[in-house]
Amino acid sequence: MHQASGKSLTGFILALTTAVLWGMLPIALKVVLTELSANTITWVRFLVAAIFVVLVLWKQQNLPKLGKLKGKARTLMLIAVAGLLSNYILYLMGLNLLTAETAQVVIQLAPFLMMLGGIFIFREHLLLWQKIGAATLVAGLLLFFNDRLLLLVTQLGQDSFGILLVIIAAFTWAAYALAQKQLLMHFNSQQIMAFIYVAGALCFLPVIDITPVFELSLLHWALLLFCCLNTIVAYGAFAEALEHWEASKVSAVLAITPLLTILFANLAAWLWPGAPEPEALNLLAVLGAVLVVFGSAVTALAPVLKQWRQDRAAA
Template structure:
């Protein structure tokens, strides 16, 4: 089987990966607020349905809808894996988020880009330079410092968080499988066509379990968060899928490792305005130092490419 190779436009891939990290970093906040009224099945169904509808309208207008000819030459096995594993990731992550905080969820979900990165090394024969391996060491040290307080809280509250933490860890592994399948599918279909099929199929799979009437009970703030979640699904996954077209999976994963920094910074800002919806996270000096190391390590991995 011929493996996917990147376009070589690494700067474009880097920009798309950064956009994805920012959108995914803010997402747990919006999800946590929306989950105060909606159940996980209805929220997931709405996100997939909205993303599918908007993407279908755009592709129809630009005449980029998948044709029967391209679909016949597509690996339906890989497409099924990508669809099922992304839908399962959404469900498991939300189930875990209900039982944890956004910060704790982002600590554990970082297994996802790490596993994707190692998958890129193993499956797509990507290679890290010495500089990039140094970046991995810096990144690991940075996360250890940055999440010191969160990890202590996680251990101290094991009875409360253990099941949610396990669900998020499984969601991370499931997502890595989806991401690698998505990358290989780029050999056969454009990223927009892949996401259209994935969104539409996932919306159908979740529709029997959804309760659309719950949407009417949302407050104005929760409505805004729900719309943001839907748009986030469309834009963030579109940017992520496209980044894999232009950049190696191992380097995209390095940029995505900065997502928790965005999450905790966003929680700090948001909780100042609406503390009744989202409690603040305490960021210590040790955490700030760790954040700097995470950023430095991610940059070293992302930009320490072969000459």
């Protein structure tokens, strides 16, 4: 299994960078979705990222060797590619039906599922605090949807379908993240992302509508560029964070992403009248969002806290 380098501060900064960028991303995507289809946005993001990463690796004379892509590495790469490509398109389709805040709270299931995958795949034990964290996360989700829960359960409307898409996107992201972690034994993080970005650009090419791209306003071009750069920097930082820090700690930092989205959505609406209206959250919904963050963080950090207590007892 891959072992982290132990550079904790570097891992924390990289994970926090990812959380901030992912917190901003759904707000920008909501605006771009008014002009472009989910398939087209996804293709543009993968294409730009693929060109950038391949050029960087080519300049470094560090392009991945296809000969190494065999056996277990090939299987893991297929899982990573399928997982992240599915995550991108399903999340965008769900986001198109939901507010940015709702989509980001629901997608918070992703790092939680990544942690559960580590437990079931790598035979880690589910600790007491992980059970408490899981229960807290579920309770937080129920509180977040307190005023819509009955409608979501009894009527398959736009919100229900959007939430279902984002939940599936969370599962596919967890599959990608677990595969990515093990692929670090065969390729470095940039090489892995190069494979994924190139595959994404090729897979989405047949289903795009390119004409609206050339009709975008300056604002929409700027937001599309931000989404593309977000892809490169956020996933690059995430991959590097896994290189230096344990997956549980990375997941704990990523847990704050929904709160950042809520903050950025309100900030954007205050600074820019044309921004999507932030969701009006009641007190229970805000409490629910906080519990989702807390539950995800506790679940992810439980093994680290256990190890710290054992080391302290042995000292």
